[in-house]
Amino acid sequence: MTNDKIEKSKSIVILGAGAWGATLANLARENGHQVHLWSRQGTLSLETVLKDAEIVLSAISMKGVRxxxxxxxxxPLSPETIFVTATKGLDPQTTSTPSQIWQTEFPDHSVVVLSGPNLSEEIAQSLPAATVVASKNTAAAKIVQQVFSSSRFRVYTNPDPVGVELGGTLKNVMAIAAGVCDGLHLGTNAKAALVTRGLAEIIRIGRTFGAKPETFYGLSGLGDLLATCNSPLSRNYQVGYQLASGKTLTEILATLPGTAEGVNTCRVLMQISEQQNITIPITEQVYRLLETEVTPQQALDELMLRDIKPEYHQ
Ligand SMILES: NC(=O)C1=CN([C@@H]2O[C@H](COP(=O)(O)OP(=O)(O)OC[C@H]3O[C@@H](n4cnc5c(N)ncnc54)[C@H](OP(=O)(O)O)[C@@H]3O)[C@@H](O)[C@H]2O)C=CC1
Ligand SMILES: O=C(CO)COP(=O)(O)O
Structure with a gap:
């Protein structure tokens, strides 16, 4: 491996022992780091593990981040402690991203976003994957890059944390739509159109957060969009697929393995689009479907019969 090897084992606390937290804990342990995996249901004292923490990584579902x-x-925490956030969601009260919440709570600490096409089940099976670590503090991003990099997990740095974070968050809504598309057997052309127009919609929203448009063409944007919209392993995709079969959202969530952040994110995006007057037609139809205002077929018809226009007209 060409990366500089980490000189010293780091003390890492991972908050959230769900699918993603447990998988990230294993990646760091395999690289020789000392990892404490904390959850509200576990027996570890948070106060004790935080004392020596050099890195605190949150893989908590959005609803628990605040x-x-x-x-x-x-x-008490060392002033040098780096925060890493791996949550893909938006806060319903403030529309903040998780990194904005961590940075507000810990203004003097470095905050790094970790996001990419990372279906945890594949990584848990030791299949190869790549991800992005993004921060305003390049040195902190490089430390996190070294902690997780291995021959099966390739980690890139990026200077646009909010763009990286939003790529992972916003694609969850598109993954619900993609699940509906596949559940209705609409074909490959329809799926390609959905994902491409979905990316245009993601970029439009991203601009309002000050994200760089080019970030959305990278691993954390297009990469994660492709992975999640094409994989039955994605919980968000599963929500859409089952909605297409006529199940209600309540029935689907009752048996879903883990968190589907796209459901909450979609609602937050509707607030943002109303406040800022942004056109987000796919998100709007996903929202109306989740709220049982339209059937999957009606949502499709609404999208297909929108006013015709040039491809790049905003
Ligand atoms: N799984 C994946 O493939 C990936 C997931 N992600 C993102 O990571 C985040 C977590 O996903 P995942 O691990 O799959 O989800 P899980 O549902 O498997 O785990 C969620 C974790 O969050 C904790 N949690 C939820 N609410 C609270 C709360 N109020 N207070 C404290 N802890 C809470 C849960 O604790 P408890 O068990 O006590 O309920 C659990 O540890 C999501 O934002 C997801 O989008 C990102 C990349 C890949
Ligand atoms: O974010 C993910 C893959 O990058 C996981 O997707 P789901 O949350 O839809 O399972």
């Missing part, structure tokens, strides 16, 4: 961030704030 509470866990304020819990962490109540304990």
């Amino acid at each position: 509470d866990v961030a304020s819990l962490v704030k109540s304990f």
